[in-house]
Amino acid sequence: GAVVSQHPSRVICKSGTSVKIECRSLDFQATTMFWYRQFPKQSLMLMATSNEGSKATYEQGVEKDKFLINHASLTLSTLTVTSAHPEDSSFYICSAYTGVTEAFFGQGTRLTVV
Amino acid sequence: AQSVTQLGSHVSVSEGALVLLRCNYSSSVPPYLFWYVQYPNQGLQLLLKYTSAATLVKGINGFEAEFKKSETSFHLTKPSAHMSDAAEYFCAVSEGGNEKLTFGTGTRLTIIP
Numbered sequence: 001g002a003v004v005s006q007h008p009s010r011v012i013c014k015s016g017t018s019v020k021i022e023c024r025s026l027d028f029q030a031t032t033m034f035w036y037r038q039f040p041k042q043s044l045m046l047m048a049t050s051n052e053g054s055k056a057t058y059e060q061g062v063e064k065d066k067f068l069i070n071h072a073s074l075t076l077s078t079l080t081v082t083s084a085h086p087e088d089s090s091f092y093i094c095s096a097y098t099g100v101t102e103a104f105f106g107q108g109t110r111l112t113v114v
Numbered sequence: 115a116q117s118v119t120q121l122g123s124h125v126s127v128s129e130g131a132l133v134l135l136r137c138n139y140s141s142s143v144p145p146y147l148f149w150y151v152q153y154p155n156q157g158l159q160l161l162l163k164y165t166s167a168a169t170l171v172k173g174i175n176g177f178e179a180e181f182k183k184s185e186t187s188f189h190l191t192k193p194s195a196h197m198s199d200a201a202e203y204f205c206a207v208s209e210g211g212n213e214k215l216t217f218g219t220g221t222r223l224t225i226i227p
Contacts, residue, residue: 006157034214043204043217044158093157095213103213105150105157 002028004096006106013084013113021079021109023094029074030096034103035067038091050077084113116141116207120218128226133192135221137179137205140186147188148206148215149179158204164188175199200225 003026013019023033032051036044048064050056050071058064066088068080077096081088089112097103121136139145146165150158162173169181175198179190188205202222206215 004157009155032213036217043219044215046214046216049214091155095158095215097213102160102163103215105159107157108155110155 002026002096002098002104004030004094004104004106006094006109008109009107010110011112013111015085015113016083018080018082019084019111021081021092021094021111023077023079023096023106025075025096025104028096028098028104030077031074031099032097032103033071033077034095034097035069035077035079036093036095038093038108040091044093047079081111084111086113089113116145116209116216118205118207118216118218120205120221122221123219124222124224126224126226127195129197130194133177133190133195133199133223135190135203135205135223137188137190137218138186139188139205139207141207141209143209146208146210147179147181148208149173149177149188149190150204150206151175152202152204152220161190161203195223195225197225197227199223 005024007022035047038044047062048056048058050069056069071077093108094106095103117140119138149161162171164181172178177192205218
C-alpha cells in the first residue's frame with residue numbers, strides 16, 4: 001500500500017515556541033491532505049483540509065493563525081503549531097488522498113508542550 | 115451533515131470468540147463507510163471500506179463488515195479473536211467519498227487469553 005511518512009513521531013517543546021510537523025506521501029502524489037487532532041482517549045477531529053498550491057480550509061473552531069498549514073507540493077504538507085501552549089499537547093495525524101482511491105494515514109506525531 | 119456512533123467504548127472478548135464492534139451512521143447522502151484500527155501511539159490502518167458496491171465488505175486480518183441501510187449500521191465482525199486484535203477501532207463516514215472523514219469515538223478491544 002501507499003506510504004505516508006509523518007515526522008517527527010514525538011516532539012517536546014517549550015511553551016511559546018513553534019513546532020513544525022511534516023507529512024510526506026512517499027510513493028504517490030496527494031492532491032489533498034487532511035490534518036486531524038486526537039485528544040487522549042478520544043476520537044480524531046478534522047482540523048483542516050489542504051490542497052496543493054492553495055490555502056487550507058479550516059474546520060470551525062480551529063484557529064488558522066495558530067495552526068499554519070502549508071501544502072507546497074503534491075508530496076508534502078506541513079502543520080506548524082505556533083506559540084504552542086500546554087493545551088496544544090495532543091496527537092496529530094495527517095492523511096494523504098490521491099483523489100482516486102483511499103486516504104492513507106501517517107504514523108502520527110505526539111506533541112507535548114511543557 | 116454526517117455523524118458516527120460507536121456503541122461501547124470498551125469491548126472485551128475471549129481469544130477465539132466472536133468479535134462484534136457496533137457502528138451506526140447518519141448521512142444526508144449515500145455514505146462511504148470505513149473501519150480503521152489504531153495501535154498505541156501509531157497512526158490509523160484501514161481495515162475495510164464500503165463504497166456502495168457489495169454490502170458485505172471483507173477486510174484485512176479476517177475482519178468484515180456489513181452495510182445495512184435500513185438499520186443505518188456498519189458493524190465490524192471477526193469470527194475468532196486473536197490476541198493481536200487488541201487495539202482501538204474507529205468507524206468513520208465520508209460523504210461522496212472525498213475522504214474527509216468523520217470519526218466515531220472509538221472502541222477499545224481487549225482480548226482475554
